[in-house]
Amino acid sequence: MFESLSDKLSGIFDKLTRRGALSEADVNEALREIRRALLEADVALDVVRSFTDKVRDRAVGAGVIKSVTPGQMVVKIVNDVLIETLGQDAQPIDLAATPPVAIMMVGLQGAGKTTTTAKIAKRLKERHGKRTLMASLDVKRPAAQEQLAVLGRQVEVDTLPIVPGQTPVQIAKRAMEAARLQGYDVVLLDTAGRTHIDEPLMAEMAEIKTSSKPHEILLVADALTGQDAVNLAQNFDERVGLTGIVLTRMDGDGRGGAALSMRYVTGKPIKLIGVGEKMDALDEFSPTRIANRILGMGDIVALVEKAAQAIDAEQARKAAERMAKGKFDLQDLCDQLAQVEKIGGLGGIMGLLPGVAKMKDQIAASGFDDKMVRRQRAIILSMTPKERR
Numbered sequence: 001m002f003e004s005l006s007d008k009l010s011g012i013f014d015k016l017t018r019r020g021a022l023s024e025a026d027v028n029e030a031l032r033e034i035r036r037a038l039l040e041a042d043v044a045l046d047v048v049r050s051f052t053d054k055v056r057d058r059a060v061g062a063g064v065i066k067s068v069t070p071g072q073m074v075v076k077i078v079n080d081v082l083i084e085t086l087g088q089d090a091q092p093i094d095l096a097a098t099p100p101v102a103i104m105m106v107g108l109q110g111a112g113k114t115t116t117t118a119k120i121a122k123r124l125k126e127r128h129g130k131r132t133l134m135a136s137l138d139v140k141r142p143a144a145q146e147q148l149a150v151l152g153r154q155v156e157v158d159t160l161p162i163v164p165g166q167t168p169v170q171i172a173k174r175a176m177e178a179a180r181l182q183g184y185d186v187v188l189l190d191t192a193g194r195t196h197i198d199e200p201l202m203a204e205m206a207e208i209k210t211s212s213k214p215h216e217i218l219l220v221a222d223a224l225t226g227q228d229a230v231n232l233a234q235n236f237d238e239r240v241g242l243t244g245i246v247l248t249r250m251d252g253d254g255r256g257g258a259a260l261s262m263r264y265v266t267g268k269p270i271k272l273i274g275v276g277e278k279m280d281a282l283d284e285f286s287p288t289r290i291a292n293r294i295l296g297m298g299d300i301v302a303l304v305e306k307a308a309q310a311i312d313a314e315q316a317r318k319a320a321e322r323m324a325k326g327k328f329d330l331q332d333l334c335d336q337l338a339q340v341e342k343i344g345g346l347g348g349i350m351g352l353l354p355g356v357a358k359m360k361d362q363i364a365a366s367g368f369d370d371k372m373v374r375r376q377r378a379i380i381l382s383m384t385p386k387e388r389r
């Protein structure tokens with residue numbers, strides 16, 4: 001995520017912060033480079049313009065040139081403007097309505113609607129203790145409803161029983177009715193995708209919206225499509241009305257143009273981002289944390305959150321005690337390695353640490369990777385308990 005932009009900006013800032021004093025020419029030069037970096041990251045032109053204008057205004061207003069650490073001051077201003085562009089505060093899914101709260105998922109074919117529906121359901125269950133019912137309104141693609149049922153079993157969330165021959169609107173009504181009768185908190189409506197925006201799709205979405213009155217309408221868009229995702233959001237918003245956006249495949253998007261332009265262009269918040277195919281690979285979109293990540297400060301908060309979820313605190317405390325007593329054996333090492341894998345592997349952890357972005361190439365060149373961790377574990381696991389001790 002954002003690797004290329006992050007690389008470029010850290011290069012620009014390195015140059016700035018290394019100097020004692022900055023001239024106006026230095027700031028202008030840096031702004032030119034920032035502008036180029038943003039454009040190369042596929043950020044919309046309007047956004048780039050507004051971004052650099054804001055940074056320039058504040059840099060002048062704040063008297064950067066006279067300040068004690070001018071370079072850092074510029075970094076701070078860029079950080080602030082970045083956060084504003086991304087939407088300032090994180091906007092989680094809003095469930096403040098009379099249950100069952102309906103959430104409707106819309107988007108083009110293959111954007112990740114069904115996967116994201118199941119990811120959200122899992123998250124609502126595990127983190128918010130919500131009883132969720134998922135319903136697939138996709139009667140176009142064969143086995144689409146079955147796909148959601150399979151994911152439902154996987155994440156242990158109920159899906160609406162499939163009744164062949166019903167229209168999407170009928171299914172949506174049945175889902176709301178079932179949820180009311182059975183006391184569900186949330187109903188997730190997974191709609192069918194199309195290859196492109198067309199009239200029948202929009203009409204169908206509008207009809208489902210009218211009949212089920214969703215509290216949230218989330219557009220699921222593929223981050224890899226860059227500016228197309230932003231245009232898509234605008235189109236959907238005009239016709240159906242959106243309450244938020246989920247950008248999927250952020251794991252494969254090194255540039256980040258869609259994420260950076262979305263809020264500014266559409267005025268709609270990105271609520272969540274998909275960062276992989278697994279059911280846990282869904283992150284909250286926090287402008288502060290994303291800005292930190294882009295500016296190469298790492299994403300310590302995400303690391304801490306991940307660690308808090310994946311690591312057994314009690315086990316970690318015991319391991320630390322044993323280590324302090326000099327009793328660390330191969331079994332302990334094996335447990336530690338297992339936890340590293342749980343948090344997302346070495347790559348996952350490293351990416352979240354401040355400053356590591358700059359060493360990425362060296363790390364890759366050292367041949368230090370997750371395969372090594374797995375191999376080490378396999379070696380230890382093949383030993384007898386005695387050998388491990």
Ligand SMILES: Nc1nc2c(ncn2[C@@H]2O[C@H](COP(=O)(O)OP(=O)(O)OP(=O)(O)O)[C@@H](O)[C@H]2O)c(=O)[nH]1
Nearest residue numbers: 109110111112113114115193248249274275276277
């Ligand atoms: N790497 C990655 N893959 C994802 C992500 N989200 C979804 N996918 C994959 O994208 C593919 C399509 O996902 P679906 O959820 O079936 O997409 P859909 O929008 O429901 O597709 P239709 O129902 O056909 O319109 C699947 O193979 C998912 O595993 C993500 O955040 N990262």
Ligand SMILES: [Mg+2]
Nearest residue numbers: 113114138144
């Ligand atoms: Mg689907």
